[in-house]
Amino acid sequence: VVGCSGETSQGGAAGAISFYSPETPDMTKELGREYEKNNPGSRVDVQYGGTNVIVNRLIAEKDNPMGDLWYGGGGILPFETAKERAIITSYIPEEIKDWPVERNGIKIRDENWEWVGTEVFVLGFIYNTEKVKKDELPRSWDDLLDPRWKGKFQMPNPAASGTATLTVLSRMMELGEEEGWEFFEKLMDQANAMPDSGSAPSQAVAKGEAEIGVAFDFMAYEMQARGENVDFVVPEKTPILVNPVSLVKDGPNPEGGKAFIDFLLSEEGQRVLADWYHIPIREDVESKTPLSLESVMPHALPLDIDWAVDNYDRIRNEWRSKFE
Amino acid sequence: MSRFRFWRRWGGLDLLRWSIVLFFLVFLIVPLLSIFLVSLTGEPVNLFGSLVNPAIFQSTVEKLSGASLEGYRDLWEESRYFHALVNSLKLSTGVACWVTLMCIPMAYAFARTDMPGKKWFAALSTVPLVMPTFIAAYAFTLMFGQTGWVNHIWRALGGDGVLFEIKSMLGIILVQVFFFFPYALWPMVAAFKAADGALEEASRNLGAKSGLTFVMVTLSLAVPGILSAMLLVFTISFSDFGTPIIMAPKELNLIVVEAYREIAGFFNWSGSAILTVVMVAVAALFFWLQRWVIKGREYGTISGKPVVTRPVRHKGALAGLMIYTSVVLAVPLLAVGSIFLSSVATTWGHHALPNGYTLRHYATIFHSSTSNIVNSLVLASGALVLSVIIATFISYFVIRRGSAKLDFLSSMPLVVPGIALGIALIQTFNTAPLHLTGTALLLIIAYTIRRMPYMIRSTMGTMMAIRKEMEEASVNLGASPLLAVVTVVGPLLLPGISAGAILVFVTVIKETSITILMAPTSWAPMSLAVFQNLLRGEFYTASAMSILIIAIVVVLQLVARRLTKEQLY
């Protein structure tokens, strides 16, 4: 083996853990530090990259995996793909072994524990508080078709962004395909751009390039915290799903990986997430976001994840052939 | 000539040639081959691994048995891909032509005049290179977006709406033109450097005014260099996805973006692999075209009867060139200005200027990323050294020994999307026998392979200008061809080399796509930090970071110029 950047191959919870995550690096690093504090001697090696990069990397390393665990991906869809690709494996954390698959309509873990949710994401609208008055705000997805938003709306391109695909799929489930497509035909006329990067619409809204855009709750609140004039609306019926963590198949240090998952679900772990405006999966942890599980649950749109997974590629292809 | 005699003939040089070929074989061809296989199997295959590890060999065989051409069939059925290809070609050709025309006067000014402030202009005109295309696009939004300050001014002046719609083909072209032009500028400067003053004198003596002389002699002689610069810009624009990802209007689709989406959105390796293969094919076509055009145009102008070429001092001309250069540079520099504003902005809403000012972002990066800076410099230098050596010899082999394959080989990375190359490298080197994934070495090699073409383009331009007698003389005086190249051709190549050096160094510093995939945490460079911030939409910090990078590069360049009185400009 030609010298690998100082990877001490001594395993276990107190060993070196390589931690893949697309979530905010500052947050993941903080998680790493917390873990190291709790497990003296351990070293958490945070590998950052966009969701796609991480997944692709996992695939590329399949023959000789380098990562131990993978946390986050803007929802569960990437993890579902990962299951097919056989790059993640099941692990049942002791603390939550009695979790059901679903909790009030939201799937919180994989049937056979290939992933478990760590927090809740809400898909909704980010808007520019200087340009949009409270009373104009859209209540539902349909309200987006209001002429008010013509040329002032942005959403990521489903062809590239998981966030956007989720939007599309959810509408399809809600309206059925024909109407669903009609809806998006119209919606596309409203949009003034459809960037590939998932965070671009939020950015555009903050800058005033657009007035309203599709985003996850925490993006909006993080920006707000940074002082941007943006806020977030939770539509009436909207996809709400968990952001999972899972163990990488045949990782170099499975024990460490498992230990870290446990930590993520532990109170300390959850608190870190909460401090970054995420909605923790554990009700007993207080979060900084104005939202909470109770407050968002009523908006939850029942998601048929299996249908989503099955039709993921098809819908997306249809999208591309329709809108490109 | 029989292999045996061939060997006797070229000795050490030949050894070198083969080792270079080997280098590309291992670090480029095999990875790309595996990509190609992926385009058939849709799954990663590890070729080297298969050689030593029976288990991997097994899985490889299984995957290959599942190979099929259906991906390619779909490709033909999908008219979308075809449109994408056409769009991309339009875009890149447009950009290439525009950039070339725009650069000719500047290149001449740098190469052949005493234009006042040359040094600074030169240093500044590398700035656009430093900005990751995402940032560049972002900067343009800050300027020309609906709420961009330019449009604020525009409306203030009584215009309505926007100067032009930035999320459009035009927008993309503009960004690419103004941020890619240095790629062409430096090789062209080198090309003009190589021209022989005596020829211009002859032309003027035969009655041609300076203008005509320029077109007839100076320009015509620079044609090979200019063409290869043009090709360079073409491929760069062809394979750039940073700009379109942010600026593409929803109806415009480009092949590189398609490829990116296949892999980013669908994890559809076969799809993106296929598109990559297509892109490489297209590039191959253009290379062939270029070689065909400049075939037999490799006239030596650096002759054995040297004549000193005096720089042009004509007042009017200088003034003109100076103004022109400033105007061209103004655009990217204003963009940098905007980035700077956003780097000191608390936030920047829809107003012309930020809502408030702060140094917080700089504090953040200095606190968090000092090590990244060091890493960047080390890595970049490593890649630089490697590039200089390899590029010099490659352009020698290509021009003198006419080994077109080496030319194409070394230039392929230009069109292989960074992410594809990165993945290919990871999957090839993540097991024995060559377990390099996650090492700085592989990172440097990757940088080299990906960025060296820039240097080769510019060294080849110069190489063509060197008369054969030069090295013949040296060989005749007892130097082996190898030594001849090192002691005679090398120094004469200097303009080309230093031109390329700037490109390589700067672009390595900003390189993202490879970095994201391959940089081990212990070696994370600046570009990675920038990208992380970008991806999380933390544009202010990203801006601060870019400004920092720009500053560093500019300073380094001035220093370098101080140290080596290099003759580039």
Added chain:
Amino acid sequence: MSVRKLTKIFDKDPILQDLDLEVKEGEFFALLGPSGCGKTTTMRCVAGFEEPTEGTIWIGGRQMNGIPAHRRDCGMVFQSYALFPHMTVFDNVAYSLQVRQFYRQGWVRKWRVLARLLHPRLGNVSPEVEQKVMDSLALVELTDLADRLPGQLSGGQQQRVALARAVIMEPKLLLMDEPLSNLDKRLRQSMRRMIRDIQRKLKITTLFVTHDQEEAMSMADRIAVLSEGRLMQVDIPTALYSRPANPFVADFVGSSNLFPGEVLSREEHGSWLTLGNGLHLFTSHPAPGEAVDVLIRPESMTLLPGDGEAEPGGNRLKGRVERGTYLGPNVRYDIRVGEKRLLVDIPYKRGQPLLSEGTAVTLLVEPDRVVVL
């Protein structure tokens, strides 16, 4: 064409100093001088490629300082031929005509010309131009290489292209910097004739640099001899050869025997000179002063075997053959006389062997062939 007080200084060392040249309308004027004396520099100043550090340059009565090279209308043959490597021989020669066309034509045809200038396949030259070019290529005997690139030519061929390229434009002033240096004797002679004829026909004032003074002698109306950037002498060839102004010229123009001498006595028909240790010579020329330089051209002596009673009269110098070399039509002997070594040229007689080293001989010099400087 004239040059007044021309001075040129390259990074501090003066290359040309107060050079004054008057070339008459239509004159064929040769610049002669040792390598590095400033011939090319002079030409470059005249052509407008070097700014004179001082002094003025006049062509056809107009002062030229500051006038750009392309408006001076003086064709130049560069010492380093400076052929355009990207143009065929034909296009190289056609260049000046094409350029002229370009400036004269209206826009439409302008572009045609330009296109052709850019690439032969993009257009073709007007018949008259073609005619002229082929003619002048014929003059330099290169008709069948018209389509070659300069890189594919031999040295001499390149030089001839440069020559054709310069003369075809029929300039007011023709500057030629060693235009024949790479040509063999026969070709050189026909080229000389050609240049001369063209020059006479068109009355082109011509400034001609050569390193070969036979060439200068045979072609030029007048010759200027330079040395280290200074003018030594300007005169017609015969005068230059037989009445050199100073030892340098004497020595430079043709090989010579040159010795310091002193005047012993003056008589009505001339004076007696001594070259030291018993070498006495009588000259029929007036001696300028007491200490003089004595010049005897090698061919102005006759070589007699032994002590040569055979022929009476003239100065007689006894000596021994040191070596004989063969110079085509002549034989050159180095003869040692006392400590002095004299060069003697005598016409080669067929079949007659060279005198062997050490042979005793007598040199016969007519008084009027003993030149005093």
Added chain:
Amino acid sequence: MSVRKLTKIFDKDPILQDLDLEVKEGEFFALLGPSGCGKTTTMRCVAGFEEPTEGTIWIGGRQMNGIPAHRRDCGMVFQSYALFPHMTVFDNVAYSLQVRQFYRQGWVRKWRVLARLLHPRLGNVSPEVEQKVMDSLALVELTDLADRLPGQLSGGQQQRVALARAVIMEPKLLLMDEPLSNLDKRLRQSMRRMIRDIQRKLKITTLFVTHDQEEAMSMADRIAVLSEGRLMQVDIPTALYSRPANPFVADFVGSSNLFPGEVLSREEHGSWLTLGNGLHLFTSHPAPGEAVDVLIRPESMTLLPGDGEAEPGGNRLKGRVERGTYLGPNVRYDIRVGEKRLLVDIPYKRGQPLLSEGTAVTLLVEPDRVVVL
């Protein structure tokens, strides 16, 4: 050094055809031939820069085909000097020595040498090298330009640098392609002497290309005359001049009067020839056939005023002066005799004016000076 059946073909037209040359150890061998006849090409083949299309090349008894140029150890002076523009004169000349040092030295000093080769400031040369270089610069009279860049030199100076650079390495075989073409007579003579002395001292076999046959004659042991890639004649200078193998050589080596003639009658001491319309000549040489070429060297005739009763004997040709040109020591007259035009060289007599055009004269030719080919 020898060349057997050398043939070189550039894109289909044969430049050299079945060329056979035998150069003896330590011999000074000159290549003579009109411009474009293949001299440079021959040299490039020998030096190893061109692959012969056919034929073999031998140096010091070893066959050289396929041996890389840098292992042939033959110094070459390029016709286009091929100086390294980025190195000073000094470094240009030092190059070969430095290279040798580089190969000889141990690793440590290797790098020192290499550094110096790359840039003067990066190191300095060993004293002995410095010494040698300065010496050979002195030989070519360039000592004080050692630190200049070639671009700052005059043509002749550049050429001398090229010369010094080639001879300093004291190669087994020295190839010189018109090494003196840009030098003035005096310099050329001293250079000739220098080359000759070095060559003699070191017994370097030398292949010398020149366009100036006087040069060839005075320097070479043997001379080969080429024409259009074919070998015309190889011989020692005098033989070449007085007994040329064919009209081409006769004409090329020295100017000549050459006419087709026929044998009228053969007598014991020679034979009568006619050049047509009443021009009869008696030659003392055996005539090879009926139709022959008749060669009369310009200097082998005497010019008599009027119908020249003054001197009896020899062949007499009556004619008129067409023009007289002045060639330093000699005067050359073009004399029209019937339709024929003859060149006549006669030694210049001081003070005696040129015969004016149209003067009637008689040419006197001894029978043994009428050469029959």
